Amino acid sequence: MPTRSNGSSQRTISALVSDRPGVLARISGLFRRRGFNIASLAVGRSEEPGLSRMTFVVEGPDEVVRHVAAQLDRLIDVVEVRDISESNIVWRELALIKVKAPAGARAEVLELVNIFRVNVIDIGVESLTVEITGGRQKIDSFIELVRKFGLQEVIRTGRVATLRGTLIEGEEDGLFQSDASASTYVLPVPTDQTGSV
Amino acid sequence: MTKHLTGSQIVCEALLKEGVSVVFGIPGGAILPLYGVLSQYPNLRHILTRHEQGAAHAADGYARSTGTVGVVFATSGPGATNLVTGLATAMMDSVPMVAITGQVGRAAIGTDAFQEADITGATLPVTKHNYLVMRADDLGRTVHEAFHIARTGRPGPVLIDIPKDVFMEMGNYDPDAPLNLPGYRVPGKADEAQINVAAALINESERPVILAGHGVVLSRSFDELKELAEKAQIPVVTTLLGISSFPEDHVLSTGFPGMHGMAYASLAIDQADLIINFGSRFDDRIVGDSKRFSVGSKKIHVDIDPAEINKTIKVEGPVVGNIKDVFAQLIPKVRKTTHVPWLQHIEHLKAEHPSLRIPESDRLMGQHVVKALSDVTKGDAIITTGVGQHQMWAAQHYQFKNANSWLSSGGAGTMGYEVPSAIGAQVGNPDKLVWSICGDGGFQMTMMELATAAENNLPVKYAILNNNHLGMITQWQTFFYNRDYQAETYTRNPDFVKLAEAYGIKGIRVTSQDQLESAIREANAHEGPVVVDFVIEKVDDLYPMIPAGQSIHELIEDPN
Known part of the structure; x- marks a missing residue:
């Protein structure tokens, strides 16, 4: 996957969320708070009644985006969240x-x-x-x-993504480097602690 | 059994079912229908504050001191926005609260109607969750969900916004209706593999330190903490919010660390080979420079919130679970042992770096006041504080005897928390002595709540450490801004004794050390609220000090 020299990259996050008003604001708020841009966003009803699936692509330092994913999981309206950037996805x-x-x-x-x-x-x-x-x-x-x-x-439209049903390598385009061990987010370790007050 | 009631009645019935007996708040147009039914529910005691921020902090103080959910009512618009600081304070310190706000009628929402504010939008980042309820039928379940969310897992404030006409609408209330929270999981016991890793790290360590945070207090794990510490003979450092989770006269008690903590606590953490963190989020006031934080140690982090693990400090032993459960799992696996050389070294650190030595002075200093309060009350009071020098002196010099007797705004650092939180603590603990240690700055942010104390004859004792300064600001300008003093002096403070008397409250002034004991005894003996104006040394820096973003190696211990 494309990673810039400063450790920033585009990361793909998939979330299963309650289909209720305000959910998008809660989720986008966690990115906004850190000044991250959401590069793309796709939302639609999922296979389960009452739940929507969101796929969004955000740009930011890898560790921080992963930490935001962990904070997303804390939201009451978020049923499941995965940072699938390094997974075998299509x-x-x-x-x-x-x-x-x-x-x-x-x-x-x-x-x-x-x-x-x-x-x-x-x-x-x-x-x-x-x-x-x-x-x-x-x-x-x-x-x-x-x-x-x-x-x-x-x-x-913005990206929609899903984990592959098999581990067979697919076409180059649309497939990130496979790393099955990182199928869920790994919590981050910031490399720098600035912003002290 | 389903009942057919008005929205207001549903709210009150659901509050009673949740065990609520006290509510703090102020009415206004949009929430008047709720106040309109309060007379039908005499078991819901409403305490009228003078400002919604005061109501929120009072509910917070009530919640922290009783371990139950604090409840606050406010009206729409400015009533609701005035809650925001109180909600943020509770959010940062994981305090269980439920705020119920009135909203303009459904048809008017979004039209910039009179006293309309998008309070669910405004409070998104400062609540654990919030709701806008558009049907009376949903009110009962929503209130029960809100309490469940507020008190379980990592606790926090939940806001329920209710349009005026929803209060008045008839709806069905089924007290036993199931909650609908598919995305909400409450961690209980930790994964056994994580426990085994943690136990092995503890059993291998030679220089372990327990870092006990607010999670120990919130989970009421005082006995378990003591049991583990004693079994493996591990010194206990409490964080600022962990203060009073471990008896301070215990031989293993090793103070609190960080920016203004005891030097020996910070040194113990720095020199340890294992830090066992129970329910602290490795806050920047403790960690400073994360790259130089206790580099020689391995770390265990026990937290109910998985998003806190590895957030600022990488740990070898992550444990996600309810701290009380984790103690029960961990204690049997930890070997009974002694760490004689390490404990001797800690004693040596305490002797070498006393940290709590009060400078020789004939004049009255903040430290003298807190020390006298501690001595006269024998550490048996509930203490609330604001934020600043007085808070740190209180944390340093009050020797807490009882578990959970320290209420302070740690994460948010909210000045003004001290005055209303003491009211909430006194309401929740009518038979206990509550002392609010105030700065003259913070006191003036919320002092209108003296009227609330007087009106309800709450015998809160207010100790103002009055130096006519924003003392911490003065100190930072001394250290970091070339002594360029700006906006840190109050040249016209009110006469706090007269102010107290204007509220019908006893006022006492203390200007010298020899008056301390008798004044504190006089305040304790008085049946109603008291304000004691302790006129302390004008400028008095606070030590020890580790400048922000630095490490123990930059410790300024005591320049005098």
């Missing part, structure tokens, strides 16, 4: 991309659409809208390639 996100495609460029755009196995869901006179599903790299690559035609709108 994840996807979806994007709707409206790109300029005038007659002269349309063939080239459609060629990219075919290569990326993207669905065209709307065609206009000057533009077309596609639906792309996959890992972040695939979506980022597609966006970069069609940028020159003129991006009109990009809408991304």
Whole structure:
């Protein structure tokens, strides 16, 4: 997984939570308090009635994010929380991309659409809208390639992720380095104690 | 059996079922329907405070001193926001409380109605949990859930916000309806493997130290702590909030460590080969520089909250469980032993670094006052404090005889906690002597609650250590801001004796050491509340001191 030199990285956290008002505010508050950005967030009803599943990607020092995950577990409305960044997971996100495609460029755009196995869901006179599903790299690559035609709108859902049912290595994209031993969060040890008052 | 009642009645019936007998609060428009039924419930005693912050701290003092859940009522808007400091104080120190606030009517929520505040939003970070209840049918279960959450696991405050029309709506109350808390687990016994690791670490150690935190007090594990310490002959250091969890006249009692703790306590921790932490969160006031904190020791951390383990200090022996259960599991596995050389060394540290020596002075000093209070009351009083120099002098020089007789705002460091918390402690312990040791700064933040003490004839004794200064601020400006003194002097304090008298309270002034004993005896003998204005030395630094973020190696023991 991408880790920056300062020990910060994007981490994927999956939480099973009560389907009640205010739950999202409680969870996001624990990140906000430390000044962390939530890079993406996906929420929806889960397989269990009354419970929703949230998948969010946050950026911050690894140990601190893991500690926040432990604090999330303390919330009354959180039934289960896992930092699955280092687990054998499969994840996807979806994007709707409206790109300029005038007659002269349309063939080239459609060629990219075919290569990326993207669905065209709307065609206009000057533009077309596609639906792309996959890992972040695939979506980022597609966006970069069609940028020159003129991006009109990009809408991304945020990541949804789940643990693999098997331990067979999957495709590169969407799969973090496998580390089955770290399937749940390991509590952190801060390397630096600053901020004393 | 389901009853059909108004929302207000459901709240009161559920409170009674939870064993509540006292509520602190102030009414206002949105919560008036609840006050409107109080006359139907004479077993719910309501104590009217003068400020909602005072109500919250009183409920906190009641909760800490009795081990039950403190309850506070406030109205919507400013009534509710005035609770926030009290809730934050309780949250930081894991105090079980339930706050019930009125809210504007359901149709008006979100419209910036008169006296509307989003109090569930505002209190998200300072409550263990909170609720906005939109149906009278949900009130009973919500109150019972709130009490369950407040008192179990790691305790904490829970707020229930109730719109005015929900109080007035008819609803069903089934006192036996099941709670609905799928995400809430209460740790009990610890994992046996964790216990075995901890026991082995204890049995192997040659220089162990027990660090007893607030968790020992909250779980009422005083006897168990003593049993373990005596069985394996382990010195006991208590944290600031662990004070009074272990008898201070015990030979194994080794003081409290950290920024203004006893040097020998900090040194014992520094030189130990094993720290056994029961229910302390390795607070930065104890740890200082985490990279240099007791580097030669292994650590066991027993805590009911798994999120506290490895938070600031990495430990070799994590134990997650209720401390009382953990003691029961651990004690049989710990070998009966002696640590004669280590205990001799601790005695040597105590002799070399007395820490509690009071400087020679003919004038009256804060330490003299606390020492006299300790001597005259024979350590038998409940003590509450605010935050600052007076708090540390109280922690250092009062010798606590009874378990759980020390109430202080440790985590939040809330000035003004001392005045109302003493009221709550006195309400909860009507036959005990309660002394509130106050700074002149903190006292003036909540002194309007003298009216509450007078009105209810609560015989709380207030000792103001009055130096006309924010003494700790003066000290920090001396040490860390080049003696550039800013905003640390009160040039116009009120006459606290006259102030007391204005509230109909006995006031006494003490200006010299020879008046101490008689004044304290006079206050103790008086049947009602008393304010004693101890006019102490103007500027008097507090030692020992380990500057923030430093280690025992930067200890300033006593420059005099």
